[in-house]
Each structure stands twice: as structure tokens, then as C-alpha cells.
Amino acid sequence: MSNQHWFLETDANNVAWLSFDKANTGTNVLSQEVMQELHERLNELQTNKPKALIIRSAKNSGFIAGADITEFETMQSPDAAFEMVRQGQQIMDQIEDLPFPTVAMINGFALGGGLELALACDYRVMTNDTKAVLGFPEVKLGLNPGFGGTVRSTQLIGATNAMDMMLTGRNIRPKAAKRMGLVDQIVPTRHLEKAAEMLALNPPKKSSRSLKLKAMDSFPVRKVLAKVLRKQVAKKAKKDHYPAPYRMIDLWEQFGHDPEEMMVQEARAISELMCTPTSRNLVRVFGLQNKLKGAGGKTKHTFKHVHVIGAGVMGGDIAAWCAYRGMTVSLQDREAKYIAPALERARKLFLKKTRSAEKASLIMDRLIPDVEGESVVRADVVIEAIYENAQAKRDLYASLEPKMKPGAVLATNTSSIELTEIAKDLQDPNRLIGLHFFNPVAMMPLVEVIGTETTNKQDLEKGMAFTRRIDRLPLACKSAPGFVVNRVLTPYTTEAFFIAKEGVPLIAIDKAATDFGMPMGPIELADTVGLDVSAHVGKILSEAYDLDIPDGIEEMLEKKHLGKKTGQGFYTWDKKGKPIKPKAENYTPPSDLAERMIYRYLNEAVAVLRDGIVSDADLLDAGMIFGTGFAPFLGGPINYIRQHGANKIVNRLKEFEAKYGKRFALDAGWEKFITSGAIEHDDENE
Numbered sequence: 001m002s003n004q005h006w007f008l009e010t011d012a013n014n015v016a017w018l019s020f021d022k023a024n025t026g027t028n029v030l031s032q033e034v035m036q037e038l039h040e041r042l043n044e045l046q047t048n049k050p051k052a053l054i055i056r057s058a059k060n061s062g063f064i065a066g067a068d069i070t071e072f073e074t075m076q077s078p079d080a081a082f083e084m085v086r087q088g089q090q091i092m093d094q095i096e097d098l099p100f101p102t103v104a105m106i107n108g109f110a111l112g113g114g115l116e117l118a119l120a121c122d123y124r125v126m127t128n129d130t131k132a133v134l135g136f137p138e139v140k141l142g143l144n145p146g147f148g149g150t151v152r153s154t155q156l157i158g159a160t161n162a163m164d165m166m167l168t169g170r171n172i173r174p175k176a177a178k179r180m181g182l183v184d185q186i187v188p189t190r191h192l193e194k195a196a197e198m199l200a201l202n203p204p205k206k207s208s209r210s211l212k213l214k215a216m217d218s219f220p221v222r223k224v225l226a227k228v229l230r231k232q233v234a235k236k237a238k239k240d241h242y243p244a245p246y247r248m249i250d251l252w253e254q255f256g257h258d259p260e261e262m263m264v265q266e267a268r269a270i271s272e273l274m275c276t277p278t279s280r281n282l283v284r285v286f287g288l289q290n291k292l293k294g295a296g297g298k299t300k301h302t303f304k305h306v307h308v309i310g311a312g313v314m315g316g317d318i319a320a321w322c323a324y325r326g327m328t329v330s331l332q333d334r335e336a337k338y339i340a341p342a343l344e345r346a347r348k349l350f351l352k353k354t355r356s357a358e359k360a361s362l363i364m365d366r367l368i369p370d371v372e373g374e375s376v377v378r379a380d381v382v383i384e385a386i387y388e389n390a391q392a393k394r395d396l397y398a399s400l401e402p403k404m405k406p407g408a409v410l411a412t413n414t415s416s417i418e419l420t421e422i423a424k425d426l427q428d429p430n431r432l433i434g435l436h437f438f439n440p441v442a443m444m445p446l447v448e449v450i451g452t453e454t455t456n457k458q459d460l461e462k463g464m465a466f467t468r469r470i471d472r473l474p475l476a477c478k479s480a481p482g483f484v485v486n487r488v489l490t491p492y493t494t495e496a497f498f499i500a501k502e503g504v505p506l507i508a509i510d511k512a513a514t515d516f517g518m519p520m521g522p523i524e525l526a527d528t529v530g531l532d533v534s535a536h537v538g539k540i541l542s543e544a545y546d547l548d549i550p551d552g553i554e555e556m557l558e559k560k561h562l563g564k565k566t567g568q569g570f571y572t573w574d575k576k577g578k579p580i581k582p583k584a585e586n587y588t589p590p591s592d593l594a595e596r597m598i599y600r601y602l603n604e605a606v607a608v609l610r611d612g613i614v615s616d617a618d619l620l621d622a623g624m625i626f627g628t629g630f631a632p633f634l635g636g637p638i639n640y641i642r643q644h645g646a647n648k649i650v651n652r653l654k655e656f657e658a659k660y661g662k663r664f665a666l667d668a669g670w671e672k673f674i675t676s677g678a679i680e681h682d683d684e685n686e
Contacts (some may be wrong), residue, residue, distance in 0.1 A: 005034050006041045007058070015200050016050035021058035028057055030113040030147075031068035032084065035091055042094045052200035053098060055121060056105040056193075062132075063106045064114025069141060069283055072274050081271035085146045088113070089263055092148045095120040101203040105196040107189065108132050111171075116147040119156065123203060124183040125195045126174050133171035134182055138270075140169045141286060142279030142633065144248045146270035151259045155209070157181050159216045159252060163229055167245045217257045226253035241517055241633050244273055277643070281635030288622035288636070292446075295476060296468030299461045303469050304328060307370070307379035309396065313565070314413060315385030316342025317441035320349050323367040324442075325470040330368045330375035339369045349442055376403045381466055383435060385413040388536055393422040401426055409462050411435040415533070416486055416540045419452050419479040430456045433463045436483060437472075438627055439529060446627040447472045452479045475623045478613050481544035482537060484620065485627035487608055488637070490541050491663070492601040493534065496522035497550045498660075499596065505584035506570055512594040517631025522597060523570045524579055527563035531556055531570075545607075548663045596660070599653055601630075603667050605637040610669030646674050 007019045018041055022028045045053060057063045067088075075081040095102060095117065104110070104118035106126040115134050118124050126132060136145050136153070144150060145166060153162035157180045165172065174186040184204075187195045215221055226249050233245045247269050255262035273279050304327060308319040311333040319331040319342065333339050346367055350360035368375065376382060382404060384396060393412060404410060411433050412422060423432040434450025449463045460476070467474035477484045496509050500523065510521020526534045535557060538549045556562075556569065563569030564577060571579035605620060614620050621636020634640045641649060656664040 004037065006037050008041050008044065010048075010050055011197075013197075013201060014051040015197060016045060016048075016053045018045075018053060018055045019058040020055070020064065026059065027061050028059055028064045028114070029066060029068040030064060030088070030117070031071060032087075034068075035088055039091050039094065042091070042098070045098060046094075050100060052101040052103065052203070054103045054105050054196045054200050055095075055117070056196070057107055060107070062108030063104070063110040064117060065109060066112025066114055066137070067146075069286065072141075072283055073280070075271075075274055078268075078271045078275050081274045082267055085267040085271055086264075088147045089267055092116060092120040101200055103196050103200045105192060106132070106134075106183070107192060109134075109171075111135050112138055112145065112149075113147050116145060116149040116152070119152040120148065122206070123185075123199050125185040125187065125192065125199055126177065126183045127189045127192050128174045128186045129189055130173075132174050134177050135169065135171040136166045137169045137171075139167060139242075139244050139248070140282065142242065142244045142276065142282040143273050144244055144251065144266065144270050146267060148263055148266070150248065150251060150266045151262050153182075154216075154252060154256060155213075155259060158213045159222070159225060159256065163225075163248070163252065166248055167229065167233060219257065222253045222256050226250075238515075238517075241631070242278060243276065244279070247273060278633045281633055281639065284635045284639065285625055285632045288618055288625065289473065291618060292473040292475060292622055292626070293468065296464040296474040299465055301462050301465045301469075303380045303466050305330070305375065305379045306381045306383065307332065307373070307375050308383045308385060309333070309373070309400075310385035310387075310413075311339040311342040312385065312387075313345075314437065314439060314441070315383070316345060317349075317439070318383060318385060318413065318437055319367060320346035321441050322470055323363055324350060324353060326366075327470075328366050328368070330370040330373075330379070332370045332373045332375075334371070336369060336371055339371070343367065343369065353442075373400075373403075376400060377405060379404070379408055381409040381411065381462075383411045383413060388414060388417060390417055390422050393417075394425045397423070397426055397432070401428075409433065409459055409466065411463060413437055416482050416537045418481060419450060419455070428456075430454050431459055433459050434479065434483070435463055435467065436485075438485070444627070445473045446485070446623060447474055448483050448485065448623070448627070449474045449476050450479050450483055451476070455479075473622070473626050475614070475619060475627070477619075477623070478611075480611060480613050482541045484608055484613050484623045486537050487541060487545075487613070488601055488604045488624060489628050490534075490538055491547065491604045492597050493522045493526050494538060494547070494549055495597045495600045495663075496526075497553070498548075498663075499593065500570070501550055501552065504589060504593065505582070505587055507581045507584050508587055508589040509593065509597075510581070512589060513597060516594045516598055517634055519629035527569035527571055527573070527579065529563070530565055531561065531563045548661070592656070595652060596656060599649060599656065600664065602637050602641055602649060603653060603664070603670075606641075606669040606673060607667040609638070610667060610672070641673070646670065650674065 004023045010016050020028050022034060102121040104121040104124045106118060110118050136149055138145050161180045177183045178186050185195055229249045239246045251265055251269055255265050306322045306327050307330045308315050309332045311331050319329045323329045331339055347360060347364055350363045354360050386392060410431050413436055415436060419432055419434055423429040433455060436448035438444035438446060447467045449467060451460045464474040499509055500506060506523045510523050513521040535553050541547045542549050560566055561568045564573045567573045571581060573579055609617060609620055617638040621638050624630040624637050625632055630637055650670050653664050653666055
């Protein structure tokens with residue numbers, strides 16, 4: 001009988017405490033081995049029959065993070081997956097059927113399978129810690145809950161609350177969980193163990209389901225609500241791209257009245273979804289995200305004070321985000337009037353994030369206007385975010401460098417200028433790193449951490465660690481015009497401009513991209529980023545890589561038609577910041593519309609790998625997913641090439657070159673990709 005992960009002890013009151021401490025990991029996850037051992041412990045409990053059972057985590061990190069998703073990839077068929085899932089369901093049923101009170105003591109997160117295990121208990125007591133959350137994140141992996149979550153959650157808190165949790169994958173905080181009946185008690189962490197014991201020894205009578213919840217089981221109600229839910233989901237996800245939420249709605253609509261049958265169908269649904277390309281790719285994306293997180297945690301550094309120079313939209317929002325993540329931040333610009341709008345945007349962000357004026361004010365206290373730049377001497381990280389002019393940046397560094405304390409990080413948020421160009425006048429040019437954020441800062445998770453061949457390794461490590469400290473994903477990349485994200489994205493957006501000049505309606509161009517899986521069309525994206533920014537990046541890349549840029553943009557810039565920020569760009573933007581898109585009824589777009597844009601994107605992705613801007617294809621895929629929103633269900637551009645066939649894409653690019661010109665010329669990296677299945681960068685580009 002194994003005893004590696006679950007540890008059972010009984011106290012003087014005959015209350016059994018079953019502690020989960022998965023061996024050799026910092027986080028509890030439910031692997032097949034863990035589940036088998038849990039089954040053995042439950043058999044012991046069924047024999048010994050204590051007065052009550054409390055299930056808890058022995059790890060301070062939280063309760064249970066969910067199933068071990070690495071095992072999903074080993075499932076070769078839906079039938080094999082179904083067998084595994086059904087075994088898991090039966091173990092959860094074993095908990096539910098124990099002939100004495102059971103309490104889940106939730107000391108932090110309880111996600112996916114962890115929440116399903118807690119729901120199998122009679123009662124749940126949870127810490128009120130700010131980091132504690134409950135949730136069903138399975139939809140983010142292209143799946144539905146599989147260990148009884150669809151059944152027990154809809155029965156306990158009703159379909160409206162439960163389906164919202166499952167369809168969005170959003171986390172629920174303790175107070176909200178208590179309000180909806182997901183947990184029975186929330187208490188401070190120091191009282192959690194005692195509260196669990198008291199609940200186990202004095203279990204309250206379980207209330208019967210309300211008439212409202214029972215009414216939701218009726219077929220007419222399920223049919224109406226299912227229709228509403230499908231419309232809501234369709235606004236955010238296409239069924240062809242993300243089938244899981246639609247499958248969950250179908251599951252509840254068809255079997256919500258019959259919990260036993262719904263349990264079997266839940267297992268069937270997740271087993272079939274688990275073997276789809278969408279789920280496989282989303283699991284891959286999850287792994288890529290963890291890879292980026294891990295890259296920023298290799299060394300430990302302390303960051304308390306950040307100084308940002310440049311209070312424009314980007315600089316101001318970087319400062320606000322750092323303050324929100326708990327740091328003292330000083331924000332510098334030429335005059336106080338330039339800092340004021342950034343402070344106002346910051347206050348709105350903090351109110352939105354905290355939903356509390358008091359908490360927002362406390363965060364605002366950490367964000368300090370500093371026109372004279374006096375705080376530079378105390379800063380652990382100094383981030384320059386002024387306008388894109390190499391000489392202006394060099395002049396700024398000349399005044400900054402002598403004031404900075406030893407060991408402080410000097411970073412630039414340049415979006416396209418090479419580091420060697422702006423660092424050459426520094427006393428120590430090798431201390432400058434790039435920390436390239438993306439707009440909007442509070443939403444975009446990626447930060448490019450940029451260095452040259454001679455950049456101080458310790459400063460790069462600090463940049464990676466700082467990025468994780470502010471809860472962002474660091475992508476290590478080599479300094480080159482456009483770095484990774486802008487370099488790959490620019491040919492894609494410029495092709496959209498070429499297509500627009502051919503007379504294709506803007507809305508058709510954007511729709512072709514979103515139909516492919518992009519979160520936003522390239523025309524709307526350019527307007528959102530700012531046509532001045534797009535034009536500047538395009539100019540730098542055109543000079544560096546002989547990139548064709550269509551004319552007409554300069555004329556828009558002269559008219560101050562810069563996009564969303566001026567209310568007019570390709571689209572007109574309303575006061576709520578939404579584009580007004582002219583309709584194109586009865587218009588049939590060219591059949592190659594999406595391919596023209598996407599294949600230029602893929603061609604440049606191959607070029608970036610050949611140039612060694614990132615160290616491997618996984619990092620490039622991660623960068624383009626988290627930096628541009630490249631369709632996550634496709635697993636990244638290089639993954640897309642592998643799955644759809646490099647030869648097919650190469651042949652199509654050749655056709656496009658013959659038809660549309662040299663901007664579709666094949667990058668040299670394709671040859672290596674086709675012959676080896678991988679793209680290695682050229683030694684001469686080292």
C-alpha cells in the first residue's frame with residue numbers, strides 16, 4: 001500500500017485529518033498515482049469510520065491546483081481518456097458517499113479538480129486570504145470539468161453561477177464564493193484549522209435545494225438559458241475554434257435533469273475534447289506560459305522602487321502597473337501637467353481592479369510624481385519610456401547614469417531601436433537592457449527582455465526577475481530592429497494596408513483575420529496601437545529588412561488621423577473607444593484574403609528564428625501568442641506550420657510572390673525547416 005502523497009491521522013476527538021502533500025513538487029496536482037493513493041486512503045476510512053473527515057493541503061502554496069495536465073497528452077484515444085476520467089469520478093463519489101461528515105479545508109487556491117474534490121465533501125471552509133480563489137479553468141485548456149464538477153456545481157449554486165464559472169474559467173474570491181454558496185465559511189488563515197474542526201464536529205443541517213434551483217432543472221428553463229448562454233459565448237469564441245464551452249452548454253441542456261447520466265456524459269465530453277487539436281494546442285500554450293514564468297524565476301532579486309521617465313500612455317501605464325503590483329513608483333516628465341493624465345488613468349485602473357476607493361487610494365500613495373527626477377538615486381529599476389528618438393534617449397541616459405545607485409537596472413521601453421544604437425554613449429553600455437511592454441500594459445502579459453551579445457548577464461537576469469515580480473511573462477530576445485513581436489507583426493499589418501489600397505472593405509479585412517482566430521483584425525489593431533507608432537516601427541523595419549510599406553499612411557499622419565487616440569484613423573472611433581465600422585453587405589472577399597496576411601506573418605516568424613532573435617521555436621510561439629494574441633487554439637505560428645505542413649505554406653508563398661511581388665519572397669529559413677523539421681539560426685548571424 002503506497003503512502004507518498006496522502007497522510008492520514010486521527011485526533012483525540014476521532015476526527016480524521018487527510019493531508020495532501022504531493023511528493024517532489026511545490027504544488028498539489030491530481031495525477032493518476034495521486035488518485036489511486038487517495039482511493040486507498042478512502043478505503044481505510046470506510047473501514048475505520050472516524051467521527052468526521054477533514055481533507056487539507058500540507059503545502060502553504062494552496063489546496064489543489066487541479067489535475068496533472070501533463071497526463072492529458074499521454075491519452076491516445078477518447079476511450080482511454082474516458083476510462084481515466086471515470087475512475088476519477090468514482091473516487092470523488094467515494095468521498096461523497098462516506099458515512100460521516102466531510103470537510104474540505106481550503107487554504108488558498110482550489111482549481112479544477114481541486115475544486116471538484118472540495119465539492120465532493122459535505123462542507124467547505126476557506127481562508128479569506130486575498131490570494132485565495134476557486135475556479136474551473138478547464139475551458140482555457142479546451143475542456144470541461146471532468147471529475148463531477150459540471151454536476152455538483154450546477155446542483156449546489158445553480159446553473160447561472162456554475163455555467164458562468166465554467167464557461168469563462170474566471171476565478172472566484174472567498175466573499176463571492178460564500179455569497180453564492182460555493183463555500184460554507186470563510187475565516188482568517190490563523191483560524192482555518194479550528195474552523196474546519198468545529199464544522200466537522202458540529203455539522204449544520206444541510207438545507208434542501210431552493211425552488212429556484214430546482215426550477216432550473218426543468219427542460220423549458222434549460223432550453224431558454226442554454227440559448228442565452230450560446231449567444232454570450234459566441235461574442236467571445238467561435239465554435240469551430242473553441243468547442244468546449246458549447247459542449248458544456250449542450251451537456252447541461254440535455255442532461256441537467258439527470259445528475260447520474262450527466263456525470264457519465266461529462267466524462268464522455270472531456271474525453272473527446274481532450275483528444276482534439278484545440279485542446280492539445282491549448283495545453284501546449286499552458287506549457288509555454290509556464291516556460292516563460294520559469295525563465296524569470298532563476299535568480300532572486302529585491303525590487304522596491306521603480307523610476308519611470310516619460311508619462312505618456314506607455315510610460316504612465318507602466319508606472320501604474322508597477323504600483324499596482326506593490327512597488328513604490330516615481331514618475332518623471334518635463335512638467336507636472338504631463339504627469340497628471342497618467343495619474344488619472346492610474347486611479348481609474350486601481351478602482352477597476354480593486355473595486356474599492358479606499359484600496360485604490362492606498363495604491364495611489366505609492367505612485368509619486370517626480371518632475372525633477374530626484375528619486376533616481378533610490379530606484380532599483382529605472383525605465384525610460386520617452387519618444388522613439390535615439391539621440392534623445394542617449395542624452396537622457398547621460399544625465400541618469402551618474403545618479404543611479406550601483407546594481408540598479410537601467411532599461412528602455414523602446415519598441416524598435418537597437419540597444420547598441422542608444423547605449424553607445426553610456427559609461428557602461430553593457431548595463432542597458434530592453435524591457436519592451438505592450439499596449440495596453442494592464443492587459444498584455446508579455447514583456448520582451450532584450451539584450452545584446454555583450455549585455456551584462458546579471459542585468460538581463462534582473463530584468464527577467466523584475467518582469468515576473470510585476471506578474472508579467474518575460475521573453476528573452478536578442479536586440480535587432482523590431483525585436484520579435486513587432487518584427488513579425490509588421491508584415492502582417494502592412495499586408496492588410498496593401499489589401500485595403502486594392503479596395504477591399506476594411507471590415508472584410510478584419511473579419512478574415514478574426515475568422516482565422518486572431519483576437520482583433522489588423523486594421524483595428526493598427527488604429528488601437530496608433531498609426532504614428534505603426535508608421536515609425538514600419539520605417540525602421542523597412543530600412544533594416546527592405547520591407548515594402550504602402551503609401552498613404554503619411555497623409556493620414558499629416559491630418560492627425562492617428563487612430564483610436566485621436567478618434568479618427570482607418571476607422572472613426574466613438575466616445576466609448578469603440579470603432580465605427582462601415583458595413584460591407586453583399587460583398588464577397590477574395591479567397592486568399594486571410595492567407596495573404598497570415599502567411600507573411602509566418603514567413604517573418606521563420607526569419608526571426610533563422611536570425612536567432614529567440615533561442616527556440618517554443619519561445620517564438622509563446623511570444624506571438626502572449627504578445628499579439630496569435631490564435632491560442634492553433635498553438636503558435638511555428639506549431640501551426642508544423643501541423644498544416646511547411647511545404648504547403650511554402651508553395652502558397654511562391655504563388656503569392658508571383659502574383660503580388662517580392663514582399664512574399666521565401667525566407668532562407670524555410671529550407672532548414674523542411675529538411676530538419678526545425679529552424680536553426682545561421683552561425684553568421686551570431
